[in-house]
Amino acid sequence: MNNTEKPTPRTLGNVSWHDRAACRFTVHDQADPDLFFPEPDEMDRIRVAKALCDRCPVRTTCLDSALENGDQDGIRGGMTEEERHSVHRKFQLRLDYGRVNAVLAGSDIHLTAAERRAAARAAYQAGTSAEELARMLKVTKEHAQKLYRRTRRQLRDRAIDQQKKANTGEQTPQGRTAALKKPSVHAPSRDDLGEAA
Template sequence: MRHITTHDAPATGLRGIADTSWHTRGACHGMDVEDADAVFFPLPRDHEAIAEAKELCGWCPVRSDCLNYALENVLKEGIWGGLTEAERRPWHDGLPQRLDYRRVIAFFQGRDVHLTEAERQAVVDHAYVRGWRPDRLAVGLQISRKHARDLLRQAANKVLDRDRRQGAPRPKKKRQKTAPAAGRPVTTKPGTRQPVSRQAASPSTPASFGKAA
């Protein structure tokens, strides 16, 4: 398991889920709605419109934000981030396996960023290492407490399985020796002699001799 040691470093360049402020900085901002639809949602063989859209996206300052927005919201129609539907298809297929540790760090900083399945699993693993309770994880991932408890239990089993494969010794519980109760026979191993307790001899009182008759 990879440990995050830079969780205090700012995760820059990441857009929050509810952040749409990048729209106003786009090269297409201010276009007429009908013109924008004709350029960015062209027919499959309208090469002139596709070329015009790619030209606009080529110098757009928020091109990566536009592409991530389309991928995270599963927008498979139109041109987003300078890529057509066919060009974005491999990105859509590979999105669940994306593991960007900047996003994992941003989550622990309290930011509401989009997480893929692989990134959510990394969050659960590191939450277990950090000793998070199910309530805290449930709030962060917006899931039920029972689901969060099950995820933390799975992370714990994963750590135990990893240690078992690597031969790491498991801590053993020390057993305290208790004295046998009074009147209870002490069990001994075969071949060993059980100590016999001897009573201390009481001093004998001298016999009294009577007077001779």
């Protein structure tokens, strides 16, 4: 039985979750730290380590931490180095709106590239200044302005594409025929973005 729950995104540098890890070394529970660094052919050790991970209440947080920090060694979050390899490559594509909303609410959380773009889109919609976005994302004001320029460009391109589809009567992604009336051409406003989550 897996006791893990989807954790609240941890703040940057927060390792307090270590205290709840099933693999922690305590006087009463003396898990061998070397167990989590087996050789690839040590299948018995790998099974024992993964069994311990399966009952860990912070397994997801452990895996997130390994991915965020680029940890390549050992078993982390119930996955071997080899199993995490493909996850590492796809990690920057992760888009968790819970994490995005936590950053927008003021939490100091590691975001992937996709999550940063979503945060910029939501902040733009809310009328957040570039200075405030820079503070939330821990980037320079210039980088925040760049994120806003990219957001405006994407919204403009989306509005143009929608207008073209409406003018030609193309099917929309939802399978409906686009309206035949010609929409007004305007740069998308912040209100056109919708909610982040």
